[in-house]
Amino acid sequence: MITSSASRPAQKHAGFTLVEVMICATIGSFVMLGLLSCFGMITRSGTLLYNYVDMEDQARRGLERFSEDSRMASAIAWTDNTNVALTIPHVASDAYADTITYWWDATTDRSSATYQCVLRREVLTNSSGVTTTSTTTTLIRNVQTFQFDRWQAGGATGVQATSSANTDQLQIHLTLRKQGSERGSTSTAIVAATNLVVSARYILRNKH
Numbered sequence: 001m002i003t004s005s006a007s008r009p010a011q012k013h014a015g016f017t018l019v020e021v022m023i024c025a026t027i028g029s030f031v032m033l034g035l036l037s038c039f040g041m042i043t044r045s046g047t048l049l050y051n052y053v054d055m056e057d058q059a060r061r062g063l064e065r066f067s068e069d070s071r072m073a074s075a076i077a078w079t080d081n082t083n084v085a086l087t088i089p090h091v092a093s094d095a096y097a098d099t100i101t102y103w104w105d106a107t108t109d110r111s112s113a114t115y116q117c118v119l120r121r122e123v124l125t126n127s128s129g130v131t132t133t134s135t136t137t138t139l140i141r142n143v144q145t146f147q148f149d150r151w152q153a154g155g156a157t158g159v160q161a162t163s164s165a166n167t168d169q170l171q172i173h174l175t176l177r178k179q180g181s182e183r184g185s186t187s188t189a190i191v192a193a194t195n196l197v198v199s200a201r202y203i204l205r206n207k208h
């Protein structure tokens with residue numbers, strides 16, 4: 001008896017060739033690069049927006065405080081266009097007065113990226129005729145440029161004042177510049193946010 005057996009064909013194992021692997025790796029690299037670029041763009045945009053919002057908030061609160069003091073001021077002492085002292089009543093029930101000084105502290109190097117120069121407010125309290133220790137607070141940070149303008153009342157636009165005696169209105173010009181994340185760290189990858197603020201003219205209503 002003659003018998004025959006047929007051998008089964010060898011099974012082929014599915015796989016990728018080297019060319020296919022290289023093509024997939026290249027495509028994956030492009031996809032990953034695009035995702036990272038989008039993530040970086042979103043991060044930079046978010047940080048820039050945060051910096052603008054933070055600067056606007058600081059400027060608004062600082063100008064509101066200056067507005068309250070200037071409108072209560074009965075006298076002004078003009079040192080220069082970055083330093084002004086206002087005399088305001090201590091309390092309504094006495095005849096004494098406090099001295100509040102606003103000045104631009106530009107001691108930090110303005111050529112650096114952080115611009116940590118600040119607008120400060122110093123209060124020299126006069127309680128019952130006795131002057132107490134002054135207290136200083138920082139109103140606005142990251143102030144790149146700053147100046148006070150003084151005006152006389154009159155006319156549609158007013159006239160530039162030349163002395164403390166004829167100063168009836170005060171105005172603030174400042175430029176804020178902030179770079180870095182909301183945690184305060186500096187990053188050259190984040191475009192610096194710059195904001196120019198020009199206040200309204202504050203009338204010294206109680207000035208004699």
